[in-house]
Amino acid sequence: MPQPPALLNQICYAIDAGLLAIDRDENIVLWNRWLERRSEYQELHIAGLPFAQAFPAMAGSRVHQAIQAALSQGLSSLVSQSLNRQPFPLFVETNRFDRNPMQQAISVIPLNCEAQRYCLVRIHDVTAAVNREQELQRIAKVLEQHSFQDGLTGIANRRAFDQQFLMEFRRALREEQPLTVVLIDVDHFKAYNDLYGHLAGDECLKRIAQKLRKTLLRPADMVARYGGEEFAALLPHTDRPGAESICRALCQAVLAEGIPHQASATAPHVSISLGSVTLTPTRQLAPDFLLNLADQALYRAKQAGRNQVCVISEAEALQACLAA
Structure with missing residues (x-):
């Protein structure tokens, strides 16, 4: 049974969505109350206008193309908010004085009425959903950043170091450039904890971490908390003399921080030992091999009396690689 006009x-004016009808000549024949309340257009003024004249900024847009496809070919379309870079000039009222652009999901549906072709454009306000998705993405990004950050010291953690190390190793392999890995250990840290307590120990690690980070001046250099009182550093595009110079600067910077350590058999203040290895990676060289060599260098530095730097030369590293 036909329904009364x-x-x-x-129904058109009560529905909670925007309804816009366009005839075969692309003239607007319907602009419902939902659209009136969310735009600067009244149906009385916009009805009868060609679509491209009413919305010149949307001429040739994906929405306009969808309207033309519906009128000429009878094709339905759904234009998502993410793809629709030129939506209708509609607004969301957050208060009496503040109107924000509306995020829109738009569907275009061909209609036949009395042997005439029309198309119906239906517009849904998806602003809240889009804002919620953006907030979730922001939270996820923050959580991801935290997952790569050491909770105590605020510098990169072991996970971040491992990921960055593999990336820098592959880059050095491609570019045939040297890569330096440094392992750092706080001297007599257990004795420090036993004497001053764990809270003081945590504060000590924080100060060392910040001092190490500030001493590494190049943007590509990285320092991370490797575990417990151990730190690790990556120095891309750094040869052995450069690595040795940086390591000595790190060693001196921590000692100059002047953190008292009466239980140390090495120095009156907190000191560090560093083991460094520099290699130009090859396809025969496993990434873990550099870490093992750096660990050996750190062991030598501690055996030699601590508060010093031990650097394994590239020749020694290559010899160890051939012997492995």
Whole structure:
């Protein structure tokens, strides 16, 4: 049974979505109350205008193309908010004085009425959903950043170091450039904890971490907390003399921080030992091999009396690689 026009008009104006009808000549024939309340257009003024004249910024847009496809070919379309870079000039009212652009999901549906082709454009306000998705993405990004950050010291953690190390190793392999890995250990840290307590120990690690980070001046250099009182550093594009110079600067910077350590058999203040290895990676060289060599160098530095740097030369490293 055909429905009375008055009833259909009431439905169009009561529905909680924007309804825009366009005839075969692309003239606007319907602009419902939902759209009136969320735009600067009243149906009285916009009805009868060509679509491209009413919305010149949307001429040739994906929405306009979808309207033309519906009128000429009878094709339905769904234009998502993410793909629709030129939506209708609609607004969300957050208060009386503040109107924000509306995020829109738009569907275009061909209609046939009395042997005439029309198309219906249906617009849904998805602003809240988009804002929620953006907030979730922001939270996820923050959580990801925290997952690569050491909770105590605020510098990169072991996970971040491992990921960055593999990336820098592959880059050095491609570019045939040297890569330096440094392992750092706080001297007599257990004795420090036993004497001053764990809270003081935590504060000590924080100060050392920040001093190490500030001493590494190049943006590509990285320092991370490797575990417990151990730190690790990556020095891309750094040869052995450069690595040795940086390591000595790190060693001196921590000692100059002047953190008292009466239980140390090495120095009156907290000191560090560093083991460094520099290699130009080859396809025969496993990434872990550099870490093992750096660990050996650190062991030598501690055996030699601590508060010093031990650097394994590239020749020695290559010899160890051939012997492995």
